[in-house]
Every structure is written in structure tokens, then in C-alpha cells.
Amino acid sequence: MGELRLMKGNEVIAEAAIRCGCDGYFGYPITPQSEVMETLMDREPWNETGMVVLQAESEIASIHMIYGAAASGKKVITSSSSPGISLMAEGISYIAGAELPCVIVNVQRGGPGLGTIQPSQADYFQSTKGGGHGDYRLIVLAPSSVQEMNDFVELGFQLAFKYRNPAMILTDGVIGQMMEKVVLADYIPRLTDEEINEKYGSWATNGRKANRQRNIITSLEMDSGRMEKNNIRLQEKYTKMEEEEVLFEEFRCEDAEYLLVAFGSSSRICQKAVDLAREKGIKVGLLRPITLFPFPKKPIAALAKQVKGMLVVEMNAGQMVEDVQLAAGCAIPVKHFGRMGGIIPSPGEVVEALEQKLIGG
Amino acid sequence: MTEEIIIAGFGGQGVLSMGKILAYSGVMADQEVSWFPSYGPEMRGGTANVTVILSESRISSPVLNEYDTAIILNQQSMDKFEHMVKPGGVLIYDPNGIIHPPKRADINIYKIEGTLIAAELGNVKTFNMVVLGAYLKAKPVVKMESVEKGLQKSLPTRHHYLIPMNLEAVQKGFESLELVQAV
Amino acid sequence: MELKDIINPNNLVYEKPKLLTENTMHYCPGCSHGVVHRILAEVIEDMDIQDKTIGVSPVGCAVFAYNYIEIDWQEAAHGRAPAVATGIARTNPDKVVFTYQGDGDLASIGTAEILHACNRGENMVVIFVNNGIYGMTGGQMAPTTLIGQVTATTPNGRDVGRNGYPLKITELIAQLPGTSYVTRQSVHTPATIRKCKKAIAKAFQAAIDKKGTSFVEVVSTCNMNWKMTPVKANEWMVENMFPFYVPGDLKDGSKTDPESYTPLKN
Numbered sequence: 001m002g003e004l005r006l007m008k009g010n011e012v013i014a015e016a017a018i019r020c021g022c023d024g025y026f027g028y029p030i031t032p033q034s035e036v037m038e039t040l041m042d043r044e045p046w047n048e049t050g051m052v053v054l055q056a057e058s059e060i061a062s063i064h065m066i067y068g069a070a071a072s073g074k075k076v077i078t079s080s081s082s083p084g085i086s087l088m089a090e091g092i093s094y095i096a097g098a099e100l101p102c103v104i105v106n107v108q109r110g111g112p113g114l115g116t117i118q119p120s121q122a123d124y125f126q127s128t129k130g131g132g133h134g135d136y137r138l139i140v141l142a143p144s145s146v147q148e149m150n151d152f153v154e155l156g157f158q159l160a161f162k163y164r165n166p167a168m169i170l171t172d173g174v175i176g177q178m179m180e181k182v183v184l185a186d187y188i189p190r191l192t193d194e195e196i197n198e199k200y201g202s203w204a205t206n207g208r209k210a211n212r213q214r215n216i217i218t219s220l221e222m223d224s225g226r227m228e229k230n231n232i233r234l235q236e237k238y239t240k241m242e243e244e245e246v247l248f249e250e251f252r253c254e255d256a257e258y259l260l261v262a263f264g265s266s267s268r269i270c271q272k273a274v275d276l277a278r279e280k281g282i283k284v285g286l287l288r289p290i291t292l293f294p295f296p297k298k299p300i301a302a303l304a305k306q307v308k309g310m311l312v313v314e315m316n317a318g319q320m321v322e323d324v325q326l327a328a329g330c331a332i333p334v335k336h337f338g339r340m341g342g343i344i345p346s347p348g349e350v351v352e353a354l355e356q357k358l359i360g361g
Numbered sequence: 362m363t364e365e366i367i368i369a370g371f372g373g374q375g376v377l378s379m380g381k382i383l384a385y386s387g388v389m390a391d392q393e394v395s396w397f398p399s400y401g402p403e404m405r406g407g408t409a410n411v412t413v414i415l416s417e418s419r420i421s422s423p424v425l426n427e428y429d430t431a432i433i434l435n436q437q438s439m440d441k442f443e444h445m446v447k448p449g450g451v452l453i454y455d456p457n458g459i460i461h462p463p464k465r466a467d468i469n470i471y472k473i474e475g476t477l478i479a480a481e482l483g484n485v486k487t488f489n490m491v492v493l494g495a496y497l498k499a500k501p502v503v504k505m506e507s508v509e510k511g512l513q514k515s516l517p518t519r520h521h522y523l524i525p526m527n528l529e530a531v532q533k534g535f536e537s538l539e540l541v542q543a544v
Numbered sequence: 545m546e547l548k549d550i551i552n553p554n555n556l557v558y559e560k561p562k563l564l565t566e567n568t569m570h571y572c573p574g575c576s577h578g579v580v581h582r583i584l585a586e587v588i589e590d591m592d593i594q595d596k597t598i599g600v601s602p603v604g605c606a607v608f609a610y611n612y613i614e615i616d617w618q619e620a621a622h623g624r625a626p627a628v629a630t631g632i633a634r635t636n637p638d639k640v641v642f643t644y645q646g647d648g649d650l651a652s653i654g655t656a657e658i659l660h661a662c663n664r665g666e667n668m669v670v671i672f673v674n675n676g677i678y679g680m681t682g683g684q685m686a687p688t689t690l691i692g693q694v695t696a697t698t699p700n701g702r703d704v705g706r707n708g709y710p711l712k713i714t715e716l717i718a719q720l721p722g723t724s725y726v727t728r729q730s731v732h733t734p735a736t737i738r739k740c741k742k743a744i745a746k747a748f749q750a751a752i753d754k755k756g757t758s759f760v761e762v763v764s765t766c767n768m769n770w771k772m773t774p775v776k777a778n779e780w781m782v783e784n785m786f787p788f789y790v791p792g793d794l795k796d797g798s799k800t801d802p803e804s805y806t807p808l809k810n
């Protein structure tokens with residue numbers, strides 16, 4: 001077993017990146033995630049594993065540094081918070097279009113605009129429905145604990161390389177700033193040049209070798225016929241993800257008559273709400289989507305046959321609720337409860353909302 | 362057993378690090394812990410608070426709307442958190458800087474002259490350790506040896522020479538807790 | 545003597561400029577931002593341009609500048625103030641427009657915007673508060689951070705190999721044909737404050753006279769993130785920043801005369 005530590009979610013992202021054999025981190029300071037780069041700069045992984053850490057001049061530059069490094073077959077990661085992720089939208093679309101693997105961490109804060117530095121989940125649409133231009137999807141992982149901040153870095157890379165697609169860890173100021181116990185992963189060595197050739201030689205632009213054709217990384221295709229084919233290939237990839245990569249967790253659902261659906265930090269609050277509601281005699285369970293794309297449609301559809309109603313709890317004005325409604329169908333009510341602007345709902349408020357919006361009504 | 366605590370005061374009073382040492386002490390005693398701070402440009406004289414949860418079992422919400430214990434170190438925090446203590450719970454405060462003492466009749470209230478004691482100890486920076494000691498008297502959630510181990514873990518090695526002084530402050534706080542009201 | 549004898553208009557030697565609001569500033573005690581705000585308020589008041597001045601505040605500690613001076617303000621995204629100001633200045637040629645920016649805002653994320661606004665010679669004033677660090681986000685390295693300077697992202701001091709060279713953006717700006725008056729000031733003593741005020745007034749006059757972009761760098765302190773007392777921070781600035789960011793005028797004139805270019809014949 002790995003090493004047990006008490007750490008902040010943001011610090012763990014840095015530590016996990018070093019340990020999983022990352023080749024580089026490129027980022028720009030922004031609250032509430034600046035500790036990611038600060039921890040890396042303090043850890044000096046360039047002395048230990050050879051990992052590069054660079055403070056870029058902006059998020060636009062950071063994501064395009066990621067593009068360049070990822071296109072050469074390197075394992076690279078960036079992190080930011082909402083306004084910075086908006087700036088990255090261009091680069092993320094190019095990375096998805098050019099089919100490159102990377103991990104992007106969004107420690108969300110409340111928007112729109114400069115908004116607030118307090119936690120939020122209002123970038124759900126942006127992360128799961130695209131965010132930049134064009135028909136593309138990110139693999140979106142929503143950790144709900146500091147341990148998962150650790151685990152999802154390597155998981156994100158595995159999925160990103162498997163599908164040659166950017167993966168996003170969508171988290172927020174609660175998980176980023178809080179400390180919990182975490183078991184750190186063991187070190188995975190960084191790939192050597194030869195290993196990169198062997199694994200990614202069919203696409204990586206790391207210098208043309210005598211035994212292969214030259215590789216070109218681009219998202220440009222002037223011929224509409226071929227561009228459509230590219231799009232179809234991307235869509236097939238996303239369909240495969242929906243079939244194979246869905247992750248979710250159920251909590252006290254066996255006998256549930258009502259269901260809470262929540263991701264990330266909201267799901268932690270909802271766990272407590274479930275316990276509180278059950279003390280009051282309300283049989284409620286919780287479904288937590290872990291992958292937000294691909295979305296756990298089937299388990300929600302299955303629970304829609306069991307429960308009398310669902311309450312989707314999010315720190316936004318109602319975004320994931322649309323996906324839950326689609327999956328649940330029209331037979332039962334699907335309601336939303338959310339707080340915005342950096343306010344974290346309390347477990348008590350969730351129980352109240354459950355009583356008012358579903359049970360009473 | 363689960364203990365849900367809010368520690369609240371000014372930025373600069375060592376609120377966050379006190380929570381951190383408590384959380385580390387919990388880890389040393391093999392408990393589940395969570396530590397969630399208020400964050401932001403607090404350095405400009407604003408308030409700071411941290412929610413610490415110690416538990417025998419998996420912790421659900423790191424954010425709470427009621428607490429077993431509130432440790433309150435300035436008036437703003439008193440105004441904000443006094444009503445969030447669970448009935449029968451504990452409120453500990455340092456009267457220094459408190460204009461309106463707690464009024465609730467359904468909770469246990471204690472006083473700790475942390476500011477004074479830290480000044481007497483000759484190091485005002487040990488203030489938060491005095492308060493931590495007082496808390497451990499009211500709520501012995503972790504043993505003193507876990508606190509020592511917690512200090513070792515949470516302080517960088519170059520600061521380890523400060524540990525004896527901090528432990529003395531914890532001890533002093535432990536001895537100086539005053540009961541104001543018991544329910 | 546009674547209090548009312550002391551508090552008496554005849555005894556007044558110093559007062560808050562009328563254009564400074566009653567709001568308590570959020571800056572750390574000793575921070576340079578507050579002093580620069582005061583100067584701005586005084587200049588706008590002295591020039592009597594309150595009704596036609598529009599300020600653009602940055603993302604940085606001065607994001608809330610709009611709380612402190614009684615004029616119209618816009619808040620720009622991080623680094624984009626010069627583009628926002630261009631939009632205002634172009635569509636409101638009779639107004640006086642200024643941006644107020646930190647070193648991260650102006651010389652890192654917003655480098656493209658500031659260079660191009662100055663290169664176009666937009667008729668506006670740029671107030672550039674260079675404290676060599678990211679104040680608002682908790683003290684990370686800025687492009688202007690000195691070699692060896694410790695910050696949250698350079699815990700062992702800025703290293704050229706890893707972080708590049710400190711950027712003398714004002715020297716770059718002074719090269720651009722669109723700028724008229726480019727100067728570097730400070731506000732750490734009464735004398736330098738008076739000098740800085742003159743420079744800012746001159747910059748505003750140049751914008752009013754449509755001479756192009758005028759640019760005032762104020763070498764500043766961030767005692768909070770430098771982890772020093774305000775007095776020590778001033779000393780540190782004089783000792784370490786001034787040799788590299790040398791105070792004084794870098795350019796004093798008008799934007800390059802377009803007539804001096806011979807356009808290509810079509």
C-alpha cells in the first residue's frame with residue numbers, strides 16, 4: 001500500500017501528477033487552485049523524475065503548451081479554475097479535434113464573469129457539452145474526496161490515452177481546499193523516448209524515425225467529406241465511451257423511495273442529507289455520477305422505475321438536472337435544488353428541499 | 362463517535378493551523394478526518410474559519426450547518442456561529458475581543474483566556490495552542506501524545522524545535538479552561 | 545483649547561480628495577495601491593474631468609478600484625483592460641479613458657492587449673502598478689519578479705533557466721510609435737509622490753491632447769506578499785527594484801507622426 005498523508009485536494013493533484021510519471025505541468029495562478037502549481041514548484045519534480053513545471057503567461061498559453069507536449073506523446077497536465085478554463089476553451093477544442101491525450105483539472109468557482117472565488121459547480125454544461133467550438137466531448141471525472149483527486153489523475157490519463165481524448169477532472173473549491181487522509185499512489189516511471197515510440201509512434205510527433213512515416217498533428221481538414229468522416233470517428237469514440245466507461249456510486253438505494261442525484265462535493269453533502277432524512281423516516285438514497293461524460297443514464301433509468309421522485313442537487317442553477325430528466329423519462333418528477341454564487345448548500349437545506357419539492361408536493 | 366467542530370476568528374490568529382494540528386492529531390489516533398477552511402484573500406484582516414470533523418467512520422459532508430463544538434475567537438464569529446451549536450453542544454470562547462458573550466441557555470459554555478495566557482507564556486503566537494489545550498480539556502477527542510505526533514507531522518522539520526513550547530501552551534490551556542455554564 | 549478650536553477650517557493642512565469615496569480601502573496597510581488611487585483622484589479633481597473620465601479596473605488587488613474614486617468605471621477581464629479601454633476611447637473620442645493595471649495583468653496575461661493598444665496609439669492613459677508579484681492571488685511570481693526573488697511559485701528564488709528573465713515591459717512600450725509619454729515613477733516618499741502626481745497629470749493631458757497612449761509605471765511594494773513591514777518593503781524596493789527598474793522618463797513627446805511613413809503606392 002502507498003503512503004498515508006493528510007493533504008489538500010489541490011496538493012494531491014500535484015503529488016499524483018509527479019507519482020504517475022507525468023512529463024509536464026503548465027499552468028497559471030488562479031484561486032482556488034494555485035496550490036497545485038505552488039506544491040509542484042516546492043516539490044521540484046525536475047530533480048526527482050525529470051517532470052517539467054512551467055508557470056505560463058496565461059491560461060491560453062498553458063493549454064497550447066499542453067497541446068504541443070501532448071502531440072509529442074508526452075503525459076501532461078494543467079489545472080485552472082473557471083475563468084481560466086474559459087480562456088482554455090480554444091485550445092481544448094483543438095486538442096479534442098487533433099485527438100490528443102491530456103488531463104485538465106478545473107477547480108470550479110462561481111461565475112459568470114469574474115464572479116467569486118468560492119466553490120461552485122456551474123461549469124457542468126461547459127465541461128460535459130463541449131465548452132469550445134465544434135462537436136467534441138471531454139471525458140469528465142467528478143471526484144468527491146481528496147482520495148479521488150489522487151486516483152483520478154492516473155485514471156484520467158489512462159482514459160485520455162486509451163481514447164486519445166482530453167480528460168477533465170471537474171472539481172471545485174471545496175475538494176480543492178479541504179484536507180483529508182489520502183493514500184498516495186506508488187511511483188510510475190516516466191516513459192522513455194523508446195517507449196513513446198513503441199506505444200505512440202503511430203501518431204506522436206517526436207521526430208520522424210527511419211522505421212515510420214512522418215506524423216502530422218492537426219485538426220484542419222479542408223475537404224468536407226473527409227471532415228465529416230473525422231467527426232463520425234470522434235462520435236464513434238464517444239459512443240464507445242458511453243458503452244464502456246460509465247462510473248457511478250449508489251448510496252443507500254436498495255429500499256429507496258426517493259433519490260438524490262449529485263456529483264462531486266454536492267454528493268458529500270447529500271450523503272449526510274440521506275442519513276438525516278432517514279433519521280426522519282424518509283427512505284431516500286443517493287446516486288453519484290462519477291463520470292459526468294459518459295453520463296450514467298442506465299442506472300438512473302433503472303432507479304426511475306423504483307423511486308417516486310428524484311431531486312438533483314447541484315451548486316448551480318440546474319444543469320445536470322437536464323441529463324437526469326432525459327435518463328429518467330417522464331414517469332416520475334425530477335426536481336432541482338441548487339445554491340449559486342459560491343454558497344454551499346447544507347445537508348439540512350437538502351432535506352428541506354426534498355420534503356418541499358418532492359414529498360410534500 | 363463523530364465530533365464536528367468549527368474554529369472561527371481573525372486571519373492571523375492561527376485558526377487554520379490549529380485546525381490542522383487537530384486534524385493531524387486525529388490522523389495519528391487512526392481517525393477519519395476532514396478539514397475545510399474558509400479561503401480567499403483573508404490576509405487583509407478578514408475573518409477565517411475552519412470546519413474540522415473527526416470520526417470513527419467515513420465522513421460524509423465536510424460542510425455543516427450545525428456543530429458539536431464551536432471555538433470562537435472574535436465577535437463576528439460569535440454572531441455567526443453561536444446559533445449553529447447543536448443543543449447540548451459546546452461553545453468555547455476567548456473573552457478578549459468579545460463584546461457580547463454567548464447568550465444561549467441550552468449549550469455548555471466555557472471561557473479560555475487564550476490571549477492573556479499566550480502573552481504570559483511570552484509568545485503570542487502560541488495563542489492557538491492554548492485554545493487547543495482548552496478544547497481538549499472540554500472534549501478529550503484525542504490524547505496528548507497524538508497532539509505531539511500531530512505537531513511533528515504538521516510542522517516542517519526546521520520548526521520542530523518549537524514543539525516543546527507549543528506543547529507547554531497546550532498544557533497551560535488544558536489547565537486554564539473555565540466553565541461558564543453547564544447544561 | 546477645545547476640540548472645536550482645533551477642528552477648524554483655518555487649521556486644515558491636509559484633506560481627503562473630494563473624489564475619493566467614503567469606502568474603507570481593502571488594501572493591506574502600507575500598500576502602494578492606495579497612494580496611487582489618491583493621486584488619481586487628485587489629478588482628476590484638479591483637471592476637472594470627473595464627468596468625462598472613464599476608468600477601467602484590472603483583475604488584481606486593484607480589481608475594486610471602482611469602489612474608491614467617484615467616476616464611471618468598467619471592470620475588465622484579467623489582462624484585457626487595454627482592449628476594453630480601446631473600445632471606450634474609439635467610440636467616445638471626447639472622453640478621457642484610463643486603465644489601471646498590475647504587472648501580472650499588464651505584462652503577463654495581457655501582454656498582447658497592452659502592446660497593441662500602445663502600438664495603435666490609442667488616446668488613453670495606462671497606470672501600471674509594478675509590485676513584482678501577484679498580490680491578489682497570494683504572491684506568485686510575476687513577469688517582473690527579480691532574479692532570485694522568492695515567491696509562492698519560486699520558493700527558492702526566480703531562476704532564469706526555469707522562469708525566464710524579468711520583463712522590462714515599460715522599455716518595450718517606450719519603443720512603440722503609438723506612445724507619447726512613458727515614465728517610471730514611485731510613491732514611497734512625499735517627494736516621489738509629488739513627482740508621480742505631476743507625471744500622472746501630464747499623462748492625462750497628453751491623452752486629452754490626443755497625442756497617443758501615455759504610460760505611467762509606478763514601481764510599488766506588496767509588503768504582504770513580500771512578507772515585510774511597509775517600511776522594510778520601501779527600503780527593499782529602493783535597494784533591489786530601482787537598480788533594475790530605473791525611475792525616470794523613458795519617452796516624452798508625441799506618437800510618431802504618420803506623415804513620417806511613406807505609404808506604399810497602389
Ligand SMILES: Cc1ncc(C[n+]2csc(CCOP(=O)(O)OP(=O)(O)O)c2C)c(N)n1
Nearest residue numbers: 030603604605622646647648649678679680
Ligand atoms: C483568466 C484568469 N486567470 C487568472 C486569474 C487569477 N488572478 C487574479 S489576479 C491575478 C494576478 C494579479 O497580479 P497583478 O496583476 O500583478 O496585480 P496585483 O494584485 O499584484 O496588484 C491572477 C493571476 C483570473 N482572475 N482570471
Ligand code: SF4
Nearest residue numbers: 571572575605679766
Ligand atoms: S496583497 Fe500586496 S498588492 Fe495586494 S493589497 Fe496587499 S500589499 Fe497591496
Ligand SMILES: [Mg+2]
Nearest residue numbers: 646647677679
Ligand atoms: Mg502585481
